[in-house]
Amino acid sequence: MSSRAFRKRVTAAIADRRVAAAVHHATWHKVGARAAGMRMLRNPERLRELAGQIKQHTLERLPEYLEQFTANVRRNGGQVHFAKDAAEARQLICELARSRGLKLAVKVKSMTTEEVGLNSALEAAGVRVFETDLGEFIVQLDRDRPSHIVTPIIHKDRRQIATAMARELGCQYTEDPAALTMIARKYLRDVFRRCDLGISGVNFGVAETGTICICTNEGNGRMSTTRPRVQVALMGIEKVIPRLSDLAVFLKLLARSSTGQPMGSYTSLISGPRRATDADGPSEFHLVLLDNGRSEILAGPFAEVLRCLRCGACLNACPVYRNIGGHAYHSVYPGPIGSLVTPLLDRRGDHHDLPRASSLCGACRVACPVNIDLPELLVRMRAAGRASQGRLKKLGFFGWLCAMRSERAYRAAQRILQAMLSDDGSGWTTGGVGPLASWTAGRDLLRPAPRSFRQLWQEELREQS
Amino acid sequence: MDVALFITCLTDSFFPRAGEAVVRVLRHFGCRVQFPAGQTCCGQPAYNSGFHDEARVLARRMIEIFEPYETIVSPSASCVAMVKQHFAPLLADEPAWRSRAERLAERAHEFATFLVDRLNVDIAGLLRFDEPVTFHYPCHARGIYGAEDLQRWLTRDGQVNLRLPQHVDCCCGFGGMFAVDYPEISTAMLNDKLDLLAATGARLVICNEGGCTLQMAGGARRRGLPLRFKHIAECVADSLGLMKDRP
Numbered sequence A: 001m002s003s004r005a006f007r008k009r010v011t012a013a014i015a016d017r018r019v020a021a022a023v024h025h026a027t028w029h030k031v032g033a034r035a036a037g038m039r040m041l042r043n044p045e046r047l048r049e050l051a052g053q054i055k056q057h058t059l060e061r062l063p064e065y066l067e068q069f070t071a072n073v074r075r076n077g078g079q080v081h082f083a084k085d086a087a088e089a090r091q092l093i094c095e096l097a098r099s100r101g102l103k104l105a106v107k108v109k110s111m112t113t114e115e116v117g118l119n120s121a122l123e124a125a126g127v128r129v130f131e132t133d134l135g136e137f138i139v140q141l142d143r144d145r146p147s148h149i150v151t152p153i154i155h156k157d158r159r160q161i162a163t164a165m166a167r168e169l170g171c172q173y174t175e176d177p178a179a180l181t182m183i184a185r186k187y188l189r190d191v192f193r194r195c196d197l198g199i200s201g202v203n204f205g206v207a208e209t210g211t212i213c214i215c216t217n218e219g220n221g222r223m224s225t226t227r228p229r230v231q232v233a234l235m236g237i238e239k240v241i242p243r244l245s246d247l248a249v250f251l252k253l254l255a256r257s258s259t260g261q262p263m264g265s266y267t268s269l270i271s272g273p274r275r276a277t278d279a280d281g282p283s284e285f286h287l288v289l290l291d292n293g294r295s296e297i298l299a300g301p302f303a304e305v306l307r308c309l310r311c312g313a314c315l316n317a318c319p320v321y322r323n324i325g326g327h328a329y330h331s332v333y334p335g336p337i338g339s340l341v342t343p344l345l346d347r348r349g350d351h352h353d354l355p356r357a358s359s360l361c362g363a364c365r366v367a368c369p370v371n372i373d374l375p376e377l378l379v380r381m382r383a384a385g386r387a388s389q390g391r392l393k394k395l396g397f398f399g400w401l402c403a404m405r406s407e408r409a410y411r412a413a414q415r416i417l418q419a420m421l422s423d424d425g426s427g428w429t430t431g432g433v434g435p436l437a438s439w440t441a442g443r444d445l446l447r448p449a450p451r452s453f454r455q456l457w458q459e460e461l462r463e464q465s
Numbered sequence B: 001m002d003v004a005l006f007i008t009c010l011t012d013s014f015f016p017r018a019g020e021a022v023v024r025v026l027r028h029f030g031c032r033v034q035f036p037a038g039q040t041c042c043g044q045p046a047y048n049s050g051f052h053d054e055a056r057v058l059a060r061r062m063i064e065i066f067e068p069y070e071t072i073v074s075p076s077a078s079c080v081a082m083v084k085q086h087f088a089p090l091l092a093d094e095p096a097w098r099s100r101a102e103r104l105a106e107r108a109h110e111f112a113t114f115l116v117d118r119l120n121v122d123i124a125g126l127l128r129f130d131e132p133v134t135f136h137y138p139c140h141a142r143g144i145y146g147a148e149d150l151q152r153w154l155t156r157d158g159q160v161n162l163r164l165p166q167h168v169d170c171c172c173g174f175g176g177m178f179a180v181d182y183p184e185i186s187t188a189m190l191n192d193k194l195d196l197l198a199a200t201g202a203r204l205v206i207c208n209e210g211g212c213t214l215q216m217a218g219g220a221r222r223r224g225l226p227l228r229f230k231h232i233a234e235c236v237a238d239s240l241g242l243m244k245d246r247p
């Protein structure tokens, strides 16, 4: 049974025709694009397997790889900080800004900064923050929240975007995507000219070289990591990979899984601050490594989720996400991976609906570039949360088990089921109470056949053998 | 060949005609069909809902009942997947049961794959339809057979007018308890699926999974869509004239 709050959010989301249409359109499109992109690979299944193995291997030796990685970041002239939770990460970065007098931050799209709530903390500390990814820029302008980890405005249509831009930037109203992009570009150019702090996430941290890899499509990543005087990269500890050559595996999969592109438009490899011979780059490079519950996840039965690249493929593939959109999850991370990660990261929150609100269709597992068995983990999480199941549900399964343990009880249950369902002679039930009401709210229910297979076997079929 | 039929709860109660078709087709191809008495449920609903102690009880029970048989065939891929993929891990802490589960897993077959792989039947060559058909690929068949297998069974020699739906592996939104625990989401998913099927123009949908048929047929009736659903065993049996009633 769903909690009332979750049900309310879901019902509202499904009823919002405009959002539903936008999300359906975008996710179907991306599913097709991903499939086409993957088909271009010689052996996509093997590559997904390999990517999963590399990630799993790294997770199993995470302390070693982190040590190697941070040592190399330092060798490259970067400074390394550890944040055990979101509050520490916010504090660390705000303090960096304060002590250096930094006032204007540009951001590369990063779910990890969303996870720790960095923007509002920086604003409160007197730093103006600008999102420079077009989607995130619009989210920020419209005081909205991202509803997808890769396509933050997947829930918005052109009209809403145009309205927000005209209202907030005072520009002429236009729905032409190219024109809107140019307006944002011009606006952000000026911000880039004045900024002094660049903030990014990290797609991959290469242990062997101390390099961070950032994948973007708009070039804003490059601007944000070269223009400002100080660069901060916030990285979840699970983002480390062993070798530079491993990128050959991950880069083949990441953009394909996200958007279907063979590769993102910009892949930046950053190893520390500007060197004497460099034409540009920040004079300080700070890496903030974030734990925020990840160590605890790593030690438990759900460690596999830490392989995640945040590519968004499982969201696009998910028929639940397609219908309820991202906001209904009440989490920075929606979709199948969000349904797992949200309860794990926020252990005190009430997220018990998330792992249960799935048909376990497995479209996410097929799409995941690091081969995470998402449906299996959802089932495992349902089992782990068994105590939080409603009394009625527990009672129901108790009764059901009693019926299934003996054939006589099973037959009796079959007859009861038949008797319980009303019959207007059509062979269909269209209403009822309890679970029957749930079922018949949106569909009819076939009545059990007058003669079950078992009876048929007894009375007719077995004779012939 | 001796075959033990695992009928599964939904086929037993809601779709006995599919069960009958399975029996008649297997007999047609020379199998001796037995129906192990005492069989009930494989425990899938409990397993999926996270009630694993309950699922274990039924897994052990099912192993005991079906163990004496060499070959087990079932019309439902999801129940076969339960036996093949989940029994052994579920019983991992009980080594004796675990190996019994593994042995059973090797002997359990989904009906269509059994026909094709074990009996070398060319399903597509047998099928006769006098109207265009489309199909639903049941998500829980993943690992048992793929959407491309289903498509191949239905089209191999071009006799069938198959209308491929868009997004062939799109879920129907059933998901067992999910369908009643989260009816709004389940129904929204159902309507997406029905739109895709209706868009093919075919009125006959091949669906080999009782749960999915329960869901989609119920949705189609509520919306007044002229879709009919049939298990592939029924299609084969009807094509061969093995059923007593008319299709």
Ligand code: SF4
Binding pocket: A257, A307, A308, A309, A310, A311, A312, A313, A314, A315, A337, A364, A367, A368, A369, A370, A371, A372
């Ligand atoms: S779980 Fe897999 S598919 Fe989903 S976002 Fe992470 S990497 Fe991508």
